[in-house]
Amino acid sequence: MPWTAAGRTLVAAVLLFLPAPIVIVVMSSFTARGYISFPPGELSLRWYAEFLASPDWLMSLVVSLVLAALAAAFSTLIAFLGALVFTRKRFPGAAGFETLVLLPLIFPHAALGVVMLGMAGMFGWTGRFPGLLLAHVIMTVPYAWRPIVSSLRKLDLSTEEAAMSLGARPLYVFRRVTLPLLRPGLVTALLFTFIISFDEVTVSLFLVGPDVTTLPVRIFAHIQDSGSPVIAAISTVLVALTVLVVLLLDRLIGLELFVESEQRRRPA
Amino acid sequence: MTTHAGPVLEALDVEKNFGAFRAVDGVSLSVRRGEFLTLLGPSGCGKTTMLRMAAGFESPDRGTIRIEGADVTGVPPYSRQLGFVFQNLALFPHLTVGENVAFGLEVRKVARAEQARRIEDSLQLVGLAGHAARRVHELSGGQRQRVALARALVIRPAVLLLDEPLGALDLKLRRQLQLELKGLQQRTGTTFVFVTHDQEEALTMSDRIAVMNEGRIEQLDDASAIYDRPRTRFVAQFIGDTNLFDGSVAAVDGGEARIDIPALGASVAMAAPAGLLAGDRVALSVRPENLRPAADGPGLAATLHGRVAAGVYAGTHHRFRIEARGRELLLALPARPDRPPPFAPGDEVEVGWDASRATLIKAN
Amino acid sequence: MRFGRLAWLLMLPLAAVLGLFLVSLGALVWSSFAGADGVPKLDLYARFFARRDYVDVLVRTLWVAGLTTLVSLAIGYPVAWAVARHKGRRDWLLVLIILPWLVSVVVRTYGWIVILGNRGLLNAFLGWLGVVDTPLKLMFNTTGIVIGLVHVFCPFMILAILAVFLHLERSLEEASMSLGAGPWQTFRKVIWPLSLPGVISGTMIVYLMATGAIVTPLLLGGLRDRMLGTQIYQEMFQVFDFPRAATMAVILTATALAVVLPLGMLERRVSRNLKGAS
Ligand SMILES: Nc1ncnc2c1ncn2[C@@H]1O[C@H](COP(=O)(O)OP(=O)(O)O)[C@@H](O)[C@H]1O
Numbered sequence: 001m002p003w004t005a006a007g008r009t010l011v012a013a014v015l016l017f018l019p020a021p022i023v024i025v026v027m028s029s030f031t032a033r034g035y036i037s038f039p040p041g042e043l044s045l046r047w048y049a050e051f052l053a054s055p056d057w058l059m060s061l062v063v064s065l066v067l068a069a070l071a072a073a074f075s076t077l078i079a080f081l082g083a084l085v086f087t088r089k090r091f092p093g094a095a096g097f098e099t100l101v102l103l104p105l106i107f108p109h110a111a112l113g114v115v116m117l118g119m120a121g122m123f124g125w126t127g128r129f130p131g132l133l134l135a136h137v138i139m140t141v142p143y144a145w146r147p148i149v150s151s152l153r154k155l156d157l158s159t160e161e162a163a164m165s166l167g168a169r170p171l172y173v174f175r176r177v178t179l180p181l182l183r184p185g186l187v188t189a190l191l192f193t194f195i196i197s198f199d200e201v202t203v204s205l206f207l208v209g210p211d212v213t214t215l216p217v218r219i220f221a222h223i224q225d226s227g228s229p230v231i232a233a234i235s236t237v238l239v240a241l242t243v244l245v246v247l248l249l250d251r252l253i254g255l256e257l258f259v260e261s262e263q264r265r266r267p268a
Numbered sequence: 269m270t271t272h273a274g275p276v277l278e279a280l281d282v283e284k285n286f287g288a289f290r291a292v293d294g295v296s297l298s299v300r301r302g303e304f305l306t307l308l309g310p311s312g313c314g315k316t317t318m319l320r321m322a323a324g325f326e327s328p329d330r331g332t333i334r335i336e337g338a339d340v341t342g343v344p345p346y347s348r349q350l351g352f353v354f355q356n357l358a359l360f361p362h363l364t365v366g367e368n369v370a371f372g373l374e375v376r377k378v379a380r381a382e383q384a385r386r387i388e389d390s391l392q393l394v395g396l397a398g399h400a401a402r403r404v405h406e407l408s409g410g411q412r413q414r415v416a417l418a419r420a421l422v423i424r425p426a427v428l429l430l431d432e433p434l435g436a437l438d439l440k441l442r443r444q445l446q447l448e449l450k451g452l453q454q455r456t457g458t459t460f461v462f463v464t465h466d467q468e469e470a471l472t473m474s475d476r477i478a479v480m481n482e483g484r485i486e487q488l489d490d491a492s493a494i495y496d497r498p499r500t501r502f503v504a505q506f507i508g509d510t511n512l513f514d515g516s517v518a519a520v521d522g523g524e525a526r527i528d529i530p531a532l533g534a535s536v537a538m539a540a541p542a543g544l545l546a547g548d549r550v551a552l553s554v555r556p557e558n559l560r561p562a563a564d565g566p567g568l569a570a571t572l573h574g575r576v577a578a579g580v581y582a583g584t585h586h587r588f589r590i591e592a593r594g595r596e597l598l599l600a601l602p603a604r605p606d607r608p609p610p611f612a613p614g615d616e617v618e619v620g621w622d623a624s625r626a627t628l629i630k631a632n
Numbered sequence: 633m634r635f636g637r638l639a640w641l642l643m644l645p646l647a648a649v650l651g652l653f654l655v656s657l658g659a660l661v662w663s664s665f666a667g668a669d670g671v672p673k674l675d676l677y678a679r680f681f682a683r684r685d686y687v688d689v690l691v692r693t694l695w696v697a698g699l700t701t702l703v704s705l706a707i708g709y710p711v712a713w714a715v716a717r718h719k720g721r722r723d724w725l726l727v728l729i730i731l732p733w734l735v736s737v738v739v740r741t742y743g744w745i746v747i748l749g750n751r752g753l754l755n756a757f758l759g760w761l762g763v764v765d766t767p768l769k770l771m772f773n774t775t776g777i778v779i780g781l782v783h784v785f786c787p788f789m790i791l792a793i794l795a796v797f798l799h800l801e802r803s804l805e806e807a808s809m810s811l812g813a814g815p816w817q818t819f820r821k822v823i824w825p826l827s828l829p830g831v832i833s834g835t836m837i838v839y840l841m842a843t844g845a846i847v848t849p850l851l852l853g854g855l856r857d858r859m860l861g862t863q864i865y866q867e868m869f870q871v872f873d874f875p876r877a878a879t880m881a882v883i884l885t886a887t888a889l890a891v892v893l894p895l896g897m898l899e900r901r902v903s904r905n906l907k908g909a910s
């Protein structure tokens with residue numbers, strides 16, 4: 001490919017462009033001023049203090065964390081059980097079944113929000129936690145499905161057979177051979193779905209209510225209403241948690257995983 | 269195409285480092301027009317790097333590359349008029365067989381009609397006539413090999429560089445393609461520089477062989493000379509099996525030298541190459557088939573007494589491992605039809621070699 | 633491990649969740665056709681297309697999503713190439729792409745408000761330079777939306793193309809050059825065609841995401857420059873008209889799929905042709 005100085009400059013610019021707004025939010029969260037500004041001027045932690053003093057904000061943080069943890073656990077478990085059967089049993093329509101699992105990926109999020117709202121309404125869960133959770137599970141299952149299926153496919157069945165030939169019973173084989181070999185896929189699924197759920201906002205907009213609001217949704221609402229730098233402080237907390245999970249993923253699995261999962265998340 | 273009288277491809281004192289590692293260490297090489305020259309050496313000795321510098325994919329840290337006498341050291345690969353056959357073939361997966369072969373012609377803006385003719389000719393040449401419309405992934409390993417050859421030959425390169433192109437094939441197909449490749453080279457008169465780590469492949473195909481080790485050329489010679497007259501210990505040991513005897517030159521007198529060999533507890537006389545001085549440390553290399561039992565006849569330059577440790581039948585030869593004076597010797601004797609092996613394990617034997625059958629290697 | 637018949641039970645939770653999703657989907661489509669007396673009608677669609685402002689919103693959605701996709705491709709392709717061909721460790725480059733991608737859309741859009749607002753960073757800087765007297769209007773218009781959407785979604789494009797580049801054998805480029813093709817011809821005849829699967833799947837994802845965005849267009853575009861997503865949000869939470877929102881959701885999905893499904897088929901065709909590319 002023709003590789004010129006212009007190309008290099010463009011690449012450098014894009015690589016600065018991507019983190020720039022986040023860096024700016026984080027830096028301006030330390031301002032002492034009463035309005036959002038960059039550069040922040042005199043530094044202070046007053047907006048973090050305000051965040052910690054507000055039960056509403058803290059409650060949203062708790063809701064987001066619990067929601068993400070439960071959604072990650074449920075969708076990983078559901079996807080794992082399903083994938084176990086899917087990869088080891090032949091059944092007609094298997095390809096169609098996989099398309100179905102990945103179906104939520106091909107919906108624009110605004111439309112998905114309306115669908116999920118209708119679903120919550122069917123159970124009387126409009127504006128309540130179970131509705132949010134169900135929607136997040138449906139949305140994150142495809143992200144759990146791919147790493148789990150691919151680690152199941154990579155699993156060499158002869159290792160299980162070897163264990164059995166050494167006298168191990170099925171449950172023991174599953175616990176001591178199968179599960180440890182699948183661990184990378186399961187960890188990827190858990191952390192990836194956690195991040196997606198934790199940061200999700202568009203679909204959640206349709207599902208929150210006066211009593212339950214996730215942190216990103218509350219931030220969204222406040223941006224529309226006010227210019228208070230408390231939003232920057234809270235955003236920074238959100239960024240920090242995301243960074244934490246990404247670092248964990250890098251340590252445990254390696255970041256190249258996202259490149260592959262990107263290819264996998266190609267809709268149907 | 270301009271042809272000049274000298275070597276078609278030359279490397280002069282070429283060096284290449286990867287970080288602190290010296291992959292090619294001062295190689296000079298000149299390739300004659302129309303020859304089949306092989307770079308032979310163990311994996312990691314710098315063969316690929318050497319070939320890639322010739323093609324222009326890597327640039328040497330020192331030294332010069334010349335094609336048809338012209339310095340091309342800074343010239344990009346697409347302006348070098350060389351053909352390259354890659355270890356993994358690197359066929360374009362999005363193109364058909366015909367389009368793969370056409371690639372170099374299209375780039376050169378060759379007229380359509382001539383393109384069609386040359387593509388057909390070169391597919392014919394490699395035995396793939398009528399396969400132009402096939403897709404690459406529909407072909408067998410051997411067929412892909414031939415497409416890669418046709419694609420590189422159709423541009424009539426000054427030199428065709430081949431990097432272990434047969435490495436991935438099974439033995440039988442490999443043998444067959446070795447012959448085809450050699451035939452192709454002779455019919456087209458193209459200069460081939462071929463890389464392999466397989467000594468047998470090198471010996472069957474090459475006019476000349478450059479034996480490489482640790483980034484250097486140890487010996488560049490005719491295939492038979494490489495085998496019969498290795499110039500370094502490495503060459504003697506890498507090409508075929510051999511028995512090496514370390515020693516030192518006791519005296520040089522005219523054309524003859526006396527060499528003390530501690531392992532024999534004796535000294536042997538043999539023809540002295542020019543420049544050999546008394547006191548030089550040397551080694552004698554004696555191929556297994558150049559050892560023989562003393563009982564077969566007189567005239568041996570040296571003899572050892574030993575015991576047969578093991579024997580195997582290897583088609584045309586019986587091969588024996590003999591323990592003598594605390595070391596092992598390899599002996600190969602022609603197998604005669606309907607005769608049992610001449611020795612059995614445990615037999616005591618007296619073996620030695622005729623003076624003309626040992627090669628003197630100077631240690632350095 | 634072998635499973636007995638009971639194994640099918642393991643599939644049950646997944647099947648239940650999927651079934652639930654399908655039922656809700658059906659209910660949504662049904663309600664978009666709902667008439668007053670329970671007989672399916674096209675009323676809601678007819679009313680949508682009869683309204684000039686709605687059609688404008690639809691057109692703007694297509695236009696903004698298309699532009700976002702094109703810009704993402706134009707800047708994402710060289711970045712993917714640079715990352716793939718970077719000598720040495722790629723980790724830091726990947727972090728620069730993946731971290732922003734995983735940070736919540738709300739936070740990133742908020743960052744753009746700080747940068748693009750009337751009293752924002754960019755205008756302050758331009759004013760300080762003396763380039764402009766009155767602040768440039770960078771927000772609450774289509775420019776702002778596109779900048780924000782490109783930022784939010786172009787990592788999808790980069791990662792999709794990078795996935796292909798990472799599996800592209802370098803020897804293919806070298807083969808092309810050894811056959812006499814210069815850098816430009818090598819790009820046109822080898823690299824570009826081989827990268828098409830990544831380009832197509834990146835295009836699909838970015839287009840899909842951009843059509844369905846709410847947060848970024850609402851915060852950066854305001855209520856005047858609406859997209860379908862923001863319109864749906866408004867119908868739902870300001871007018872409380874679920875059937876109309878449902879109709880728009882169906883229209884939105886249809887316009888997205890009208891592009892995404894053909895691209896998906898194209899992508900599969902191209903990939904099949906490239907079989908054995910590695
Ligand atoms: N691009 C490179 N970067 C670092 N080391 C390399 C590179 N290419 C080759 N080497 C090293 O140089 C040595 C020679 O490699 P090569 O020429 O491929 O050997 P051969 O083809 O004889 O097996 C090897 O040790 C290899 O690891």
Ligand SMILES: [Mg+2]
Nearest residue numbers: 312315316432
């Ligand atoms: Mg090599």
